[in-house]
Amino acid sequence: MRQRYIELNPDRAGIVETPNDYSWSSYQANGQGKPIKMWTPHQVYQALGKPLSPLKLIGLFLSGRLRAICLLR
DSSP, X not given: OHHHHHHHHHHHTTSOSSGGGOXXXXXXXXXXXXXXXXXXXXXXXXXXXXXXXXXXXXXXXXXXXXXXXXXXX
């Protein structure tokens, strides 16, 4: 919850159109998987593994193994 608040706050505040547009955030690394030179991922974040593809997420959702899908603009 805190991570979401921090990452999405510039968008909510109207500073940028999307969280990805705010260059002072780790959203590009956490939300988009883009490397950032001055950022080191936390061990807990790394333990989550690789992100699932959209097709895999939809498959999990349709099979009932995933309760909801959150789509970002």
